[in-house]
Amino acid sequence: MMAAKAIRPARLLSRTAHIVPGQLRVTELTFEVPLNHSNLSAGSLKLFGRQVTKHETPIVPRTNSEQDEYNRKPYLVYLEGGPGFGNKEPQDHNLTKTALDKGYTLLLLDYRGTGLSTPINQPHLATLGGPQEQADYLKHFRADSIVRDAEAVRLCLTADYPETHKKWSIFGQSYGGFVALTYLSQFPQGLREVFLTGGLAPVKRTAEEVYTALYKKVVQRNEAYYRKFPEDVERVRKVARYLKENPTSLPGGGELTVERLLGMGLCLGMNGGLDLIHSTILKMAMDIEQFGFITRAAGASFEGSVPFDTAPIYAILHESIYVNGSAHGASNWAAYRVGKKLAAESEPGLSWLSSAVVNDDEALSSADTTNDKPLYFSGEMVYPAHFSCYPELKDMRQTAEILAAYDQWPELYDLDQLARNEVPVYAASYVEDMYVDADFARETARAVKGTKVFETNVMYHGALRAKTEEVLGQLFKLRDDTLD
Structure with missing residues (x-):
């Protein structure tokens, strides 16, 4: 069980407001918080952060007390996915209206380390010292912090x-749901209600168990991809063969390796992801056919598909989000180990993982590109090889190795507290989710007392963005309607 923790209020550094078309008043806020809340x-x-309210011009001007009351509406805090992404502008955000x-x-x-909240970047990490000092700093950027x-x-x-009005509501999308469950574990007294979309974290599972389940869905999404685009079996292999034989630099400075190419499978679990990958593969294959090389335009288009350079915290801390305390031990490149075993035993489409060595300094480049079997894309998995082909990650390789071997992570979830939870939880869960296993999500819903779930098999992980009104309508119906 987690011990109760006293928290000192953040120090407000600045507050500036402006009006955005669409009748929004946006107040930009900056705060100071300790790097380590246990060691000030x-x-x-x-x-x-950005605070968003309606911009209204009342017919009858409000008195000061009326304006104060109007401004004190209860908060709803949005917790973004990732780990590693900052928030959109309010006028572009799906939740605003x-x-x-x-x-x-x-x-x-914005979470610490993301967006405009002291974002993690390699040049700044380098000023902190060597790999050990950088790893010690990054240990303070998980959900508990x-x-x-x-x-x-x-x-x-x-x-x-x-x-x-002192309690507030939180809304967690994807990894934001993981953060919300940590919030429920540590500070339930601060919460009025919790909304989750694709965020019922596998609170009882180890990293190995998580990746074993997720690879199954990754394989299914690859099968769906090649059913839709059977012509891409040869195209993907054509591009992979080219990359093995021709070192290829990207406009942003990194190297386009086979592993980086197949990492584009991160998109497979999102609405429109199959078409995005097909469009990119088609462009590369036609470049090779017409010119004998991959053009800058194709390379630039590809770079935006996996954001490890612009959000390096996503890569370097990803596996740690599945480690709930020292009892789980070290993650130790769990996604790579599970994938390698799966490739050797039953999934030839992942053959490019089967003969690699974790500590290779170079990219794996072990894909068999000579036969006619489809090469499978990976999913949300992060591999050691990624720290060789992304410019922002190259100098973080030793730091990543230290974090992968670290076995003293603090607990993220208090299962006893979640079992006696009294804060209402309303969750949207997706059967076809490639990033949060549906069976583990059901297990978590049962583990968190008072959780109501809208489950569907006709939406994907990004449904909050792709089907906003339907998802939000179902969530608030769970809150407001009577179940009888």
Whole structure:
């Protein structure tokens, strides 16, 4: 069981507001929080967030007290996916309209290390010292630290609110749902309600168990891809053969290896992902056919498909999100180990993983490109080879090795607290989710007392973006309607 933790309120550094067309008032906020909430002398970080309310011009001007009351609407805090992504601008965010229509003040708070909240980047890490110092710094960027930040911000922003408005609601998409369950474990007293979309984290499972389940869905999505685009069996192999024989640089400075190419499978689990991959493969294959090389335009298009350079924290901390305390041990490149075993035993489409060595300094480049079998794309998995072909990751390789071997991670989830949870939880869960196994999601829903779930097999992980009104309608129906 996690011990109760006292949190010092964040220090508000700045607050500036502007009006956005569409009747939005956006207030940009910066806060200071400790790097380590348990050791205030270890330094500090800057957090950034956007507070969003409706911009209204009342017919009868409000008195000061009426304006104060109007401004104190309860907060709904959006927790973004990742790990590693900052928030969109409010006018482009899928949650903005519904949140404001429902009477909330929306807070889009960038997690530490992402967006504009002291984002992780290689040049800054290099100023901290060697790989060990960098790893020690990055240990403070998991969900346990994120929720301490959020609670510190809550205490700051609601300091003069009436007691009825001091608690806030949170909305977690994907990894944001993982963060929300950590929040429920550590600071349930700060929460009014929790909404989750594709975020019922596998709270009882190890990294090996998670990846064993997720590879099955990755294989299914590859099969769906090649059913839709059977002509791409040869095209993917053509591009892979070219890359094995011709070192290819990308416009952003990295190397396009077979492993990096197949990592584009990260998109397979999203609406439109099959078509995005097909379009990219088609362009590369036709470049090779027409010119004998891959053009800058194709390379630039490809680079945006997997964001490890622009969000390196996604790659370097990804496996750690599945390690719930020291009892789970080290992640030790779990995705690579599970994938390699699967390739050797039953999945020839993953043959490019089967003969590689974790500590190779070079990319794997072991794919058999000589036969007519389809090469399978990987999914959300991060491999050691990725730290050889992405410019932003190359100098983080030793740091990544230290984190992969680290076996003293603190707990993220308090299963006892979740079992006696009293905060309402409303979740959308997707049977065909490639990133959060549906069976593990059901297990978690049973483990968190009071969870109501809308489950569907006709949506994918990105349904909040692709089918916004339907998803949000179902979630708020869980909250507001009577189940009888």
